[in-house]
Amino acid sequence: DKRSLRSEVRTLQNTVQELRGSIRVFCRIRPPKQKADASGAFGVKAEGSRSVCLRKPPGERRHDFNFDRVFSQQAGQRELYEEVGPLLPGILEGIHLCIFAYGQTGLGAGKTYTLAGQRSSGDPGIQDLAIADLLRLAESFEVRLTALEIYNESIQDDLLSDATSEAESRDERLEVRQSAGAISDVADLHPAQDGTGANSADANQTGSSKYSPFGSMRVPGLKSWSIQNLADVEDALQRVRNKRHVASTALNERSSRSHTVISLSVLRRSGAEVNGVPVGVLHIVDLAGSERTKISQAEGIQMKEANCINRSLSALADVLFALGDSTSSAHVPYRNSKLTYLLQDALGGPGCKTFLFAQVSPDALDANESYSTLTFASRVATSVQKGRLRPRGAVPSPSPRKSPQREEMTWKGPG
Numbered sequence: 358d359k360r361s362l363r364s365e366v367r368t369l370q371n372t373v374q375e376l377r378g379s380i381r382v383f384c385r386i387r388p389p390k391q392k393a394d395a396s397g398a399f400g401v402k403a404e405g406s407r408s409v410c411l412r413k414p415p416g417e418r419r420h421d422f423n424f425d426r427v428f429s430q431q432a433g434q435r436e437l438y439e440e441v442g443p444l445l446p447g448i449l450e451g452i453h454l455c456i457f458a459y460g461q462t463g464l465g466a467g468k469t470y471t472l473a474g475q476r477s478s479g480d481p482g483i484q485d486l487a488i489a490d491l492l493r494l495a496e497s498f499e500v501r502l503t504a505l506e507i508y509n510e511s512i513q514d515d516l517l518s519d520a521t522s523e524a525e526s527r528d529e530r531l532e533v534r535q536s537a538g539a540i541s542d543v544a545d546l547h548p549a550q551d552g553t554g555a556n557s558a559d560a561n562q563t564g565s566s567k568y569s570p571f572g573s574m575r576v577p578g579l580k581s582w583s584i585q586n587l588a589d590v591e592d593a594l595q596r597v598r599n600k601r602h603v604a605s606t607a608l609n610e611r612s613s614r615s616h617t618v619i620s621l622s623v624l625r626r627s628g629a630e631v632n633g634v635p636v637g638v639l640h641i642v643d644l645a646g647s648e649r650t651k652i653s654q655a656e657g658i659q660m661k662e663a664n665c666i667n668r669s670l671s672a673l674a675d676v677l678f679a680l681g682d683s684t685s686s687a688h689v690p691y692r693n694s695k696l697t698y699l700l701q702d703a704l705g706g707p708g709c710k711t712f713l714f715a716q717v718s719p720d721a722l723d724a725n726e727s728y729s730t731l732t733f734a735s736r737v738a739t740s741v742q743k744g745r746l747r748p749r750g751a752v753p754s755p756s757p758r759k760s761p762q763r764e765e766m767t768w769k770g771p772g
């Protein structure tokens with residue numbers, strides 16, 4: 358009958374998603390900012406749907422990189438979303454999906470564009486498309502949003518919109534804790550049942566929802582926003598933007614120097630209370646731009662920022678390498694950064710899916726930066742693809758080392 362057919366289709370779809378792997382690495386090439394150089398020889402070009410070719414001066418040497426899929430400069434947001442959309446029903450069945458946007462700093466490589474789209478021209482990014490679909494699917498569930506920022510390895514709540522000074526932002530620093538149970542004390546910023554409908558959020562921080570978007574990892578005091586419709590999402594994201602705007606004027610373009618994590622948790626309703634473990638979670642992470650410190654010659658606070666960023670990005674790569682290589686014995690070094698520590702329950706493990714969108718500019722002038730990004734992301738892609746070919750639970754092909762070791766796994770940085 359129809360019902361069993363539907364469930365068979367669903368099972369088949371799940372199998373297809375399973376075969377495509379838990380970690381997928383994509384490359385997106387943004388439209389050029391400059392006119393191509395006279396010969397058109399340098400810069401990044403898509404070669405078919407899975408490879409990218411980079412020719413960088415001097416010498417015009419050719420470098421090739423492979424990904425799960427490459428999106429050329431003509432690709433629209435909906436084309437990218439084709440990769441994400443099919444996984445959303447799974448979030449109601451327990452999937453934890455992490456979407457990362459990665460790219461070099463200072464280029465406008467398109468991280469934020471890919472996730473958040475272009476507001477002025479009504480061109481939604483994959484974050485907006487995913488949230489809209491999730492809301493449609495999760496009608497009978499409670500959906501909650503949290504937003505936080507990791508700057509210089511310290512965590513701040515992005516839904517608290519009133520941090521105006523550096524001193525205040527220091528005070529609201531949050532910690533990550535690991536708990537035995539998966540229940541946390543996420544404070545309720547916008548209770549669903551207050552009836553007033555108003556987002557007079559600051560007036561009501563006394564809600565009773567207890568859950569953590571991060572599984573057994575919790576961030577005590579983190580505020581959550583109840584999402585009923587797209588207007589609620591817009592309110593929440595507007596708060597996040599306000600906060601970022603204040604922070605960026607106070608602290609010199611800080612928004613691109615922090616990782617921002619927006620998490621949408623799907624929870625079962627039980628009466629008026631929303632308690633327990635989220636069924637599934639969608640995490641959207643706009644990563645800080647990686648930086649080629651050697652050439653930027655940053656000093657002081659900028660040097661500290663750049664080091665924090667590069668260290669946490671290589672910690673992320675290490676985690677993805679280890680997961681891609683996964684054998685039961687492989688050690689996954691989650692503890693080497695706040696980001697991987699926080700997201701450990703969403704990275705790896707059954708029911709976890711991770712998408713990394715590596716963003717590059719095609720311009721010849723950006724070739725060195727693009728080289729760094731492509732090297733970083735394609736190394737993750739390659740390790741993941743090798744792991745995928747291996748039968749589940751099988752021992753990796755003979756190698757002198759038993760499990761991934763740091764020297765081997767650490768991304769040494771550009772140059």
Ligand code: ADP
Pocket residue numbers: 386387388460463464465466467468469470471475613716
């Ligand atoms: P990043 O977040 O990586 O620093 P942005 O996403 O802010 O970069 O992009 C910088 C500018 O380039 C923005 O104005 C953005 O709209 C534009 N842009 C980036 N990628 C694309 C794209 N694929 N198509 C159209 N415009 C883009």
Ligand code: MG
Pocket residue numbers: 468469470613643
């Ligand atoms: Mg950005």
